[in-house]
Amino acid sequence: MANLFKGQKQFKVVTIEECLSCKLKMKRPFKINDYVYKEGEMCQKCGTKMIISAIYKEELKY
């Protein structure tokens, strides 16, 4: 979508999944229906269910 204001930066939104047992963190692009504290995927390290611990935007660098 075109920017109305000059100098607006472009961002991508990322989702952080965190394992509460082994503290492993995984970063992936945001998907619709993601929300903070929703159950995520299985932890690749210890096999427990991860949670979405954060969703934030990151500046796109070209």
Next chain:
Amino acid sequence: MGISIFQFFPTDNSSIQQILSLIFYAIFFFYLFFGQQLQVQRILLSISGALNKIKDAQDRSRREIIDFLQKNDYKGDAISHINTLIEYFTISPVDLDPTGLVKKIEHILSVRDERIRGEVRSMLPEKDALTISILENLLEIAAALNVYYKVVRHYYLIGKKTSNLYLLMQLQMVLPDLLREVEALVSAIEPIKNAQPIGDGIGPMVAGRLLLNSEKKQIARDTIFGEVNYKNRVLYVIKAEGPAGNVGQPGNAIEYLISNYGLKPAAIIMIDAALKLEGEATGEVAEGAGAAIGGIGVDKYKIEEIASKNNIPLYAIIIKESIVEAITCMTKEIVEAIPKVLNRIDYLLENRTKEGDSVIVVGVGNSIGVGQ
């Protein structure tokens, strides 16, 4: 042969001298008599450029709502429905006799909220709370942009009609700040549409972190709470119900816990995003005393009232961010403030309360994209 500057301003009575003098006097008298009109035209031109930007922003917010409604299978006359809701106004109660003013404001705001929510529900009757709240938030953005556009246009047209330089100058002076706020509102459309957390959601995020793995109950409209055993104290953690875009009613929730639940808390700790001053770093955490909550003041009044009546210490932890950051998608700097806030809560619990005490912790802010 060098060129002297005096060649351009000859001092003799040559024809060049006479022409230059004539031009000088023409410019001098033109500015003397028409300078103000010229300035008015210049300011009108710059305001009309800004007005077009605000109009584009207003149009875009309406388009986004129409797209959202179409995506959610709305079949009615979207434009007239949207116009009615965007133009919906609230009349503040009379303040000649301030006694009971907060109660009246609360009543009027509750009537407005119920009316808007009812209308939105009737537009999308089969949709969940999240979709309803997204539409409500998008309508709020469109209504705010509508007000910005109409007010700026009003002063622009009055200034143009009366050639009032001083009115136009005042408008021109506030325009950069107005445009920044308009830009922030436009940038808020995308995260709200996708139900992504916004900067203002840091309070509910901290509360949600404390509430992980505990049972949550509804305590007030769009507000939940849970009991958490933490550092040998019982925390009563309150937040707006997510992941829908709610701010909840923390004032009513605290009132209920103390008056109806019989709770005697040793402290109330409020966590909220706060506007930073230029030069301050985003995500900086500060601690203070008082009710950390924005809005019109109904919740703030209730919390202050109950805390002072029961002599409960009221602690505030704020996370600093700009107005743009507060209503657009959450940034990494704000997320990184969570451990710092949790450390401050630990410090307050260990130093200002005793083991076995009950403490109310409130995460204040919009819970869009933040569950519990």
